[in-house]
Amino acid sequence: MRLTRRRFLGGAAAAALGGAGIYELVDKLTPAPARPVAGPVPPEQHVFHQGSVQSEGVEVVVPPLHSEVVTAILTVDDLHAAQHDLEQTLGELDAAYSPDPSGLGVTVAWGLPYFLHRVPAQAKTHVPFDRRANKPVLVPERRFPSDPDATILEHNDVAVLLRSDSLDHIEAARKALFEDLHIFHMTSIRRGFAGGGFSGKRSLPKKMAIAAGIPGADLIPDTSELFLGFTSTQKAGLGPGLIANHETLGFVDVRSGYFHGGTHMHLSHISEDLEAWYLNFDFDERVLTAFRPGLTKVKQGAQTVRQGPRDISTQAELARQFKQTGRFGHSASIQPASRLLQDVVGPDGTVYRKGTSIPQRADFNTLDNPFAFSANPARDKLSDEPVAGVHFVVFNPSGDDFERNRLAMDGVMPDGTKLEVGPRSRAQGFNSVLTTTHRQNFLVPPRRHRSFPLAEL
Amino acid sequence: MAGVAALALAALVPAASSASPSSGCPAAWKSGWQALANRIQAPVYCPTWMPNPLDAKIGGDYIDINSVAKDRSYLISFLEHGDLGSGDVHVNFRGYPGRTAIPTCTTVVLTGKKPIRGKTACFADAAGTRTDRGIRATVYRVNQDADQWHILLAWRHKGSLYTVSQHVIQPYTYRQVVKNLDRLLAGLVLVRPEG
Numbered sequence: 154m155r156l157t158r159r160r161f162l163g164g165a166a167a168a169a170l171g172g173a174g175i176y177e178l179v180d181k182l183t184p185a186p187a188r189p190v191a192g193p194v195p196p197e198q199h200v201f202h203q204g205s206v207q208s209e210g211v212e213v214v215v216p217p218l219h220s221e222v223v224t225a226i227l228t229v230d231d232l233h234a235a236q237h238d239l240e241q242t243l244g245e246l247d248a249a250y251s252p253d254p255s256g257l258g259v260t261v262a263w264g265l266p267y268f269l270h271r272v273p274a275q276a277k278t279h280v281p282f283d284r285r286a287n288k289p290v291l292v293p294e295r296r297f298p299s300d301p302d303a304t305i306l307e308h309n310d311v312a313v314l315l316r317s318d319s320l321d322h323i324e325a326a327r328k329a330l331f332e333d334l335h336i337f338h339m340t341s342i343r344r345g346f347a348g349g350g351f352s353g354k355r356s357l358p359k360k361m362a363i364a365a366g367i368p369g370a371d372l373i374p375d376t377s378e379l380f381l382g383f384t385s386t387q388k389a390g391l392g393p394g395l396i397a398n399h400e401t402l403g404f405v406d407v408r409s410g411y412f413h414g415g416t417h418m419h420l421s422h423i424s425e426d427l428e429a430w431y432l433n434f435d436f437d438e439r440v441l442t443a444f445r446p447g448l449t450k451v452k453q454g455a456q457t458v459r460q461g462p463r464d465i466s467t468q469a470e471l472a473r474q475f476k477q478t479g480r481f482g483h484s485a486s487i488q489p490a491s492r493l494l495q496d497v498v499g500p501d502g503t504v505y506r507k508g509t510s511i512p513q514r515a516d517f518n519t520l521d522n523p524f525a526f527s528a529n530p531a532r533d534k535l536s537d538e539p540v541a542g543v544h545f546v547v548f549n550p551s552g553d554d555f556e557r558n559r560l561a562m563d564g565v566m567p568d569g570t571k572l573e574v575g576p577r578s579r580a581q582g583f584n585s586v587l588t589t590t591h592r593q594n595f596l597v598p599p600r601r602h603r604s605f606p607l608a609e610l
Numbered sequence: 611m612a613g614v615a616a617l618a619l620a621a622l623v624p625a626a627s628s629a630s631p632s633s634g635c636p637a638a639w640k641s642g643w644q645a646l647a648n649r650i651q652a653p654v655y656c657p658t659w660m661p662n663p664l665d666a667k668i669g670g671d672y673i674d675i676n677s678v679a680k681d682r683s684y685l686i687s688f689l690e691h692g693d694l695g696s697g698d699v700h701v702n703f704r705g706y707p708g709r710t711a712i713p714t715c716t717t718v719v720l721t722g723k724k725p726i727r728g729k730t731a732c733f734a735d736a737a738g739t740r741t742d743r744g745i746r747a748t749v750y751r752v753n754q755d756a757d758q759w760h761i762l763l764a765w766r767h768k769g770s771l772y773t774v775s776q777h778v779i780q781p782y783t784y785r786q787v788v789k790n791l792d793r794l795l796a797g798l799v800l801v802r803p804e805g
Contacts, residue, residue: 371784372751428778432759435734435752479719479726580719 175365175520175539179218179346181358181485185318186215186348191253196414197398198600199513199548201258201316205388209457213378214386216347217254217316218357220517221323221419222310222544224593225337232271232608234554235336240604242329249292250322257326258316261603262418262553262595267310268607269471277609279411280596290417291596292353293470293555297574298563299584300592305532307593308338312420314515314546341533341542342526343422345519348378348386358518359536362427365520365539369427371494377456377482380425380518380541382585383443384457390484392513394503396546401499402511405550411607416513419555421592424542435580442583445471445485446478460484465492466565475572479579481564486572488563512558515546523590533591552594615761627650633658635799642668648804650682652707655772658797661782661788661790664688670745675701675756682707685756697780702756703793706771713771715754730754733762733773742796761787763795 167566205214221560229235232286243259246357250256267289268276294306313330315323346357355375362370362380378384397416399405407413422592434442444458445466451458466474466485475481491512497505527533549555557567564572564581574580598606635643635656642654646668657666664672668686675687683706690699706713715732718725733750740747740763747763753775761784762775774794776787 366783367776369784371788428759428784431735432751432761432778435730437734438752 154261158428173202174236174344174525175361176344176346176525178361178364179357180320182364183218183357184293185218185255186352188215188253188255189249191256194247194252194600196600197395197416197602198260198262199397199416199418199515199597200395201260201515202253204253208384208387209455211384211457211459212388213384213457214388215254215393216378216386216515216517217258217281218318218346218348219316219320219323220515220544220546220547221315221327222341222343223315223339224307224312224325224341224343224420225339226310226330226337227267227271228338229336232605236605236608238334239330242266242334246326246329249325250317254316254318256317257319257322258314259326260314260316260418260597262312262314262420262439262594262597263547263606264307264309264595265293266308268596269445271310271605272610279407279409279607279610281399281412281415281551283404283551283553284404284406288553289555290399290551291594292552292556292590294594296592297556297559298565299581299587300589304589307340307591309593311337312328312418312593312595314418316515317443318600329574336478338528339526341524343519343521343523344525345517345521345544347517361518361520362541366415367427367520367539367541369431369541370479372427372431374454374456379543380427381430381443381449381586382439382456385514387460388456389459389461390510390513392548393509395499395501395503396489396505396509396511397550398522399550401503402493402497402550404503404554411602413598414475414552415602416597417552417555418548419545419547419552419592420466420564420595421545422519422542422590423545424540424588424590426586426588427541429558441480441482442581443483445482446480447473448482462492462506466570468570471566472498472572475511475564480574481572483562483581483583486564486581487558487561490557490567506578511549511554513548515548516540516543519544548597555594624643628796636666638671639667640801642670643801645805646678646684646686647801648805649678650684650705650707651803652682652705652770653767653800654684654705655703655774655798655803657703657774657794658803659793660688660701660778660800661699661776663690664701666701675702681709683709683713687756692781697782698777700760700777700779700780702760702762702773702775704757704771704773704775708769710766710769717754726767732757733764740792740795743798744790745795745798747795749791752781761791763791 249295358380359373375384398409465488468489493509519542522540524535579585647654656670660666672688674689677685686703713732714729717728717730732754734737735752737749745765747765750762753762757775760775760777764773
């Protein structure tokens with residue numbers, strides 16, 4: 154199914170008014186996967202049970218077909234009333250949908266402007282403090298070495314992440330939160346999709362890219378979970394359980410405990426040059442670029458490359474590979490910062506083994522350029538022309554923990570060691586085909602305080 | 611937009627750059643290809659069609675590279691550089707007389723201190739085959755040097771390796787380039803050395 158330019162433009166216009174535009178195709182192109190029966194609603198907003206399947210002998214989490222992030226600023230001054238109204242609406246959504254992809258996942262995250270301007274005194278007392286970094290868990294946005302100067306650092310009050318296999322559920326939630334409630338002014342809508350290829354059939358990203366006429370769409374492997382050709386949601390590569398909670402690993406002081414069960418969320422939009430990736434990097438180079446140099450036993454065409462605790466790179470190995478080859482892999486560079494260096498026992502007694510991944514990613518592919526809707530289209534350089542990209546969403550125990558991971562991706566290790574490559578050099582592969590357009594950090598309160606946190610104090 | 615530009619280009623430029631493969635190498639182009647075959651003392655493949663707006667006249671308006679190495683391997687490159695925003699159209703023909711192995715290219719990784727050099731296959735990421743007029747060509751998607759960012763067809767004939775490639779760049783999309791290469795393949799005629 155090839156979407157004509159006229160039809161796509163129609164979709165984009167509809168998107169600005171709240172329709173889903175091109176993303177309605179997702180439901181026509183791929184049936185919803187079978188999902189395990191959901192348990193009770195967890196105390197954490199970011200924990201979302203998704204189920205898993207085997208892919209090329211590796212357990213992978215099956216992401217929701219649809220994801221959407223809506224950002225907004227506040228239009229109200231009476232936070233107590235707004236808190237009541239928002240919580241009532243969220244409660245109604247909880248009652249209407251099961252807390253899994255067959256129903257709906259709702260994560261309400263709050264930006265630094267909210268805490269600085271709406272609840273500054275309470276924030277000083279209650280926002281958790283990262284002892285390791287000696288700074289609050291919510292830090293101002295920044296650019297990273299491989300970011301262009303044009304990367305926009307955003308200042309939204311709130312972001313709501315909506316996840317579901319059903320577009321109708323997401324649309325109903327967005328309408329309830331942003332149209333029926335009159336407390337937010339939407340600044341952007343960001344839409345996308347993932348997965349759909351684990352059954353051996355053509356995946357959603359490939360179908361959607363072809364439908365939108367994205368340059369390089371034909372080059373995407375048929376069953377690829379994401380545009381860049383490798384499975385991103387293998388279970389061992391995602392933080393398990395409550396590991397991304399502020400309190401779990403012990404380096405964050407949750408102070409009064411108000412945000413116990415909360416986490417940090419980073420949101421960015423990254424455009425991907427698929428032709429540059431697939432026409433300049435052969436399969437072997439794509440493997441060493443995505444994972445690490447020297448990874449030579451990967452079957453040609455493989456998409457799921459095991460990244461369990463025994464497969465990860467240490468900083469010493471990374472440095473040695475870099476010295477020998479002049480390059481480093483995406484996963485290998487991040488792992489010294491993103492995996493546990495020793496066993497850790499969480500406050501609830503859960504043992505997290507050495508090598509376990511900390512970040513919990515919720516990223517999804519998109520055709521937004523850069524968003525489906527923007528209240529400031531000139532600043533955001535909004536375009537109707539679809540582009541391949543990813544809305545990157547990740548939960549870490551703190552903003553500094555995210556920054557450690559992201560800096561490592563650019564060759565800056567947690568101990569300050571720098572692997573000297575140019576900011577967008579081919580030697581760090583992935584970065585040379587990625588362009589980050591927007592970034593913002595958020596704090597995700599526990600579910601009990603998700604509505605206007607601290608406003609009641 | 612790329613597709614629109616390509617269509618506009620196609621509409622504006624008449625099909626002067628094509629000929630029937632049954633009629634052999636087009637008369638306007640033949641002398642150059644014959645001279646090449648004579649120079650390397652080996653057969654070469656002459657196209658009978660070229661993507662708009664190119665022709666395949668060696669020494670003509672679109673010739674970009676006309677190079678023969680000491681080992682008699684050649685690179686003939688035709689390029690229209692669209693300075694006015696129409697995009698680039700770039701087609702390369704190569705031949706390696708007396709050898710069929712995929713050649714090796716040098717890679718250079720620039721690091722903070724000194725560049726690290728390596729070797730890699732000049733044509734990689736094979737993605738199926740195309741067959742026409744007795745030629746069974748392998749499609750390569752990742753290619754080096756003058757064929758970087760090109761889709762390339764490579765085939766063997768009587769102990770020699772031949773290639774044709776086109777750059778994936780506006781106004782031609784990947785899909786259009788694949789079609790162009792199919793049409794190029796279908797129109798290739800062998801020109802044998804004289805004398």
